[in-house]
Amino acid sequence: MERGNSKHGPRVDEQMSREVEGTVHGTAGSRAEEWRDPEPAGEDQPSATTAPTESTRSGVPQGMTPAEVEQRSRLGRYISLSALPGDRDALRRNAEQNEAPEAVLGELDRLPADTEFQTVSEVWAALGHANETQRW
Secondary structure (H helix, E strand, O other), X not given: OOOOOOXXXXXXXXXHHHHOHHHHHOOOOOOXXXXXXXXXXXXXXXXXXXXXXXXHOOOOOOOOOHHHHHHHHHXXXXXXXXXXXXXXXXXXXXXXXXXXXXXXXXXXXXXXXXXXXXXXXXXXXXXXXXXXXXXX
């Protein structure tokens, strides 16, 4: 197996530095070859006027905020599917087995003792939080 020299001569080094100059210095035209530059939007295509805000992001169900979705998800991380359906005590035991933090265990302690919950969403609603609304 022949191993060649991987160093370049001064001429090749200078050419390579010119090719990446736009990227290094942040000027327009960061491609070495002009044909690699992305084409601009067509005349019949609308241009972007505003950037989307946090509230218009996809993945958040209607009727809930991103923070509420995250809080419900955090609660659901510590309740195994095998614990459902279950009452307050069964859900708390399962959350303890899954090493839930004290804040989550405290939330589960607030649940009514005589109710059996089928889903994490039912647990969330019993804690006084809103679930997503249905779309018609």
